Amino acid sequence: MLGPNRYGKSQVRVVKVTRTRGRHTLRDLTVDVMLEGDFAAAHTRGDNRGLPATDTMRNTIYVLANRHPIDTLESFGGALVEHFMGRPAVVGVTVRVREHPWERLGDHEHAFQRGHGGTRVATVSVGGVSAGVEDLLVLRTTGSGFEGFERDELTTLPETDDRILATVVTATWDYGRAPADWHAVRDRLLAAFADHYSPSVQFTLHRMGEAVLDAHPEIERIHLSLPNRHHLLIDLSRFGERNDNAVFEATDQPFGLIEGTVQRAPAAGA
Amino acid sequence: MLGPNRYGKSQVRVVKVTRTRGRHTLRDLTVDVMLEGDFAAAHTRGDNRGLPATDTMRNTIYVLANRHPIDTLESFGGALVEHFMGRPAVVGVTVRVREHPWERLGDHEHAFQRGHGGTRVATVSVGGVSAGVEDLLVLRTTGSGFEGFERDELTTLPETDDRILATVVTATWDYGRAPADWHAVRDRLLAAFADHYSPSVQFTLHRMGEAVLDAHPEIERIHLSLPNRHHLLIDLSRFGERNDNAVFEATDQPFGLIEGTVQRAPAAGA
Amino acid sequence: MLGPNRYGKSQVRVVKVTRTRGRHTLRDLTVDVMLEGDFAAAHTRGDNRGLPATDTMRNTIYVLANRHPIDTLESFGGALVEHFMGRPAVVGVTVRVREHPWERLGDHEHAFQRGHGGTRVATVSVGGVSAGVEDLLVLRTTGSGFEGFERDELTTLPETDDRILATVVTATWDYGRAPADWHAVRDRLLAAFADHYSPSVQFTLHRMGEAVLDAHPEIERIHLSLPNRHHLLIDLSRFGERNDNAVFEATDQPFGLIEGTVQRAPAAGA
Amino acid sequence: MLGPNRYGKSQVRVVKVTRTRGRHTLRDLTVDVMLEGDFAAAHTRGDNRGLPATDTMRNTIYVLANRHPIDTLESFGGALVEHFMGRPAVVGVTVRVREHPWERLGDHEHAFQRGHGGTRVATVSVGGVSAGVEDLLVLRTTGSGFEGFERDELTTLPETDDRILATVVTATWDYGRAPADWHAVRDRLLAAFADHYSPSVQFTLHRMGEAVLDAHPEIERIHLSLPNRHHLLIDLSRFGERNDNAVFEATDQPFGLIEGTVQRAPAAGA
Secondary structure (H helix, E strand, C coil): CEEEEEEEEEEEEEEEEEEECCEEEEEEEEEEEEEEECCHHHHHHCCCCCCECHHHHHHHHHHHHHHCCCCCHHHHHHHHHHHHHCCCCEEEEEEEEEECCEEECCCCCCEEEECCCCEEEEEEECCEEEEEEEEEEEEECCCECECCCECCCCCCCCCECCCCEEEEEEEEEECCCCCCCHHHHHHHHHHHHHCCCECCHHHHHHHHHHHHHHHCCCCCEEEEEEEECCEEECCCHHHCCCCCCCEEEECCCCEEEEEEEEECCCCCCC | CEEEEEEEEEEEEEEEEEEECCEEEEEEEEEEEEEEECCHHHHHHCCCCCCECHHHHHHHHHHHHHHCCCCCHHHHHHHHHHHHHCCCCEEEEEEEEEECCEEECCCCCCEEEECCCCEEEEEEECCEEEEEEEEEEEEECCCECECCCECCCCCCCCCECCCCEEEEEEEEEECCCCCCCHHHHHHHHHHHHHCCCECCHHHHHHHHHHHHHHHCCCCCEEEEEEEECCEEECCCHHHCCCCCCCEEEECCCCEEEEEEEEECCCCCCC | CEEEEEEEEEEEEEEEEEEECCEEEEEEEEEEEEEEECCHHHHHHCCCCCCECHHHHHHHHHHHHHHCCCCCHHHHHHHHHHHHHCCCCEEEEEEEEEECCEEECCCCCCEEEECCCCEEEEEEECCEEEEEEEEEEEEECCCECECCCECCCCCCCCCECCCCEEEEEEEEEECCCCCCCHHHHHHHHHHHHHCCCECCHHHHHHHHHHHHHHHCCCCCEEEEEEEECCEEECCCHHHCCCCCCCEEEECCCCEEEEEEEEECCCCCCC | CEEEEEEEEEEEEEEEEEEECCEEEEEEEEEEEEEEECCHHHHHHCCCCCCECHHHHHHHHHHHHHHCCCCCHHHHHHHHHHHHHCCCCEEEEEEEEEECCEEECCCCCCEEEECCCCEEEEEEECCEEEEEEEEEEEEECCCECECCCECCCCCCCCCECCCCEEEEEEEEEECCCCCCCHHHHHHHHHHHHHCCCECCHHHHHHHHHHHHHHHCCCCCEEEEEEEECCEEECCCHHHCCCCCCCEEEECCCCEEEEEEEEECCCCCCC
8 A cells, every 4th residue: 555655865964175275165065865665664564674764864975975076966966876776675766966056255265155146956866867957046127028928808917028027947957968067058048048039938938948958969858947026017107107117016926937848859748 | 849838827825705794714825827738839939829828817816716615625726727728728727726724713703813733735637636735743752763774884873762753744635536524634644643653754654644545435545745853862961961852952954854655555656 | 342242042942841641741942042241352352261152052051951840931041041141251141932832632642733823932131031922923804994094195005994904913021020921911912903993003003012911910011013914905896896805815025014012101212 | 001113114125127228227126114203193092194004105115216216225215214204293214225136147238147245235214324234145164263262061062273164244334424335345344254264253253343444434333243154064983984174064053143243442332
């Protein structure tokens, strides 16, 4: 009666400092580990033999962070996968590593401030590797509209050819053939967000995905999730004033959410 | 090159008041709608014909909340699914309704305070209905241990037969044959959390799922996600004091995360 | 050049379990400690002599939680104040204790779920003791209006004699003469929130304070902070529908915020 | 019996776009308004005459955002103060404006990503103006220690002359004589955080304040709040490994909190 199951340790916060004279570097990571395997006895009989403790997973992340250069998130994630795959009962491992950005203060040896440009993500499992970015907040003050959409008796949204477009990009791309340069992909997403007139979030999503696939033949598929951070033009005509697309109310809730995958032909279903 | 895609409106906050003399009731809901369909033209050509605006989805939720009795989350969600399935380009709809609990102040006609017992959830799609609970925080001060687990060279966790067990239950169950009484299922989960010695979160997860399936033949399958909200016994021996399982540090991060499905035999893969 | 300063440890999460046979109890606390004293040398010369480490404050909270019965938050806070006042350089201590509510599952010996009714707070310093409640979310579906307010050329809010009133109560009351029963004060706040027609949040704030002072002669003064969790009546007339005060949009942001002190005459300025 | 009271509108989110050809700019603001005045009748008699609605405050923020160039936060805040001071019953107004940072994408006319460097704050009241920064997350991988602090029987923290120092700076400075250049002050704080060996957060706090006062004679006083975002060196000796100040656990909770004012002599008490 036990169906699919998995477990692990989430939100392990580990910081690795590399002390090169004149230029310290740091990797500020949050690591999640999930294991699949033959854990039926623990579930049904309370027999924990063969069941690694999640506390051990935490220790393992710390020890491997010490041993490993963490040159890339993918290689560090891969080392963790390999380690856990060596445990007797384990048949599957997924490691997700997120890196929180820091930016050097000028050319200081060892002082940093929180950076920007999104959270870098790598997910490594036995089946493959994917990379991604989260929390990449972008906005255009013009060059975006929404017209010609379906109208029914409950539609009140006016058409517009000039609105603010803002979103928090979450993107995930596979490693079809070889690793893609993360910064190059992230910068391509930023550039493609901004390089066209956007008739809809859907169009911009597809454009961003297409731009990445065009520039990175090593990527087969990219998934994007774009919440629409609505900026509502405020009606000032009630006060006898013109609002020349100048003053907007920023809202969090509710929000439109547009999700899609762009992939190389032949397109396959989900 | 466009792969799977969907979009909709998230986090629509709607409150419906029913004003019976002497006894108002309220349903405090957060509704998410996601549509699938033939939206390729919007993505690739900027042609929005046939594309419902997410703003219209919001209006629709408000209007249907007005028309519909909202006797159950499922029937309200079903009305929304039916409405959106009637749009030309739409081939799939998923509506998720969460209800935030309120508790009447004594026998007051119309005054309430925030309740407890978790957030009620219903997810309705063309393919079926599931129910669930979120944010159900539970704790046992004893009757829980963790022993006999796998040890390796990186294991430091001591074995214990007396620890605090705390978790925030997220559970989702399908409607195999007929709707199950939500409060009965929720109460069954609470009772099963507390009715046994817990040798692991895994065992308790399975026990909770089994208890629901035993009591509710109408349910075929239940999925549970149980983060381990660790309460660490504080070492006071450093100060010459005994800590008789009395004083604990509550931690949020990192946390163990145990997930599993319990289903009627024959067990099928995910 | 060093002006007023203080420091301490914040957000120490400590759980104390008392194991009476047949009936465990738990106190789930978050403790903040702030010290004032002669710490100028640390600030200006880097001389840390006499400066207690905040890590020691954490240890102290744990040890005193072990030694102390924690019969009330106030007595536990007082024990911490007394302890830290004994340190050489310290001239002032403020301890804030918040208790997160748990509710027993039926008559179970040792199983609980998250309770409701707000977070209990006590603040103890050398100068005195205050008690309070936070996170007490309350709502009335009717019996509230807002009319006759000042109108100017930028006012668009319609007058109403029937609206939803919702707020998250934060209240703090002093201990003028003797401790007041916390549950009695909290329940008095709840009752007074609901026992009158509310012409404004201001009136209800004053009414709630007055009710507490009337019932508790031991309290000299109470401060209330009431954010207005707006529930906006949705205009359905655009769709040819009547909305009989039935369907509302719940909003978080922006919100009105009403704060005030109710105290025994003679009223003194801040 | 009514004591000190005030009310207003909080968290008004307004974005102002200025459309210069080739170079749009935006100010992304969260505005809070609080009024003091003669509002006793509303509190005690339910008489709302003279009481501005908080909804009107929101409208006013929008309209003034349209009319005003928002060249500085201070001038915009001042315009709001002046407006509300003109209402009959009002005797005091405090306006707090926070600006969320955006950074232009390359030299794009109108596309931006979330910036960094902290949230800019200005608080304007009848009594004066202050400026500030929030959410300025900084970290040093070395050049920080903590030694020679007071030890008692509950002290376990080892002394160290090499630790990670991380904090989230909140600073507020007055405008003694003239406005100080915000970016210059913020950059001075960053530089002073990094330009010395830090024997304690207290010393660094004082150093940062002193550096600002030294460079900005127009500032009389600066207040700093520095939570200690602890990075705990992980003990790997249990696993036979050396941790050469390389691998740290980042923790949120509990945290040390150091607060202080640095001001020009003669130093006055709070």
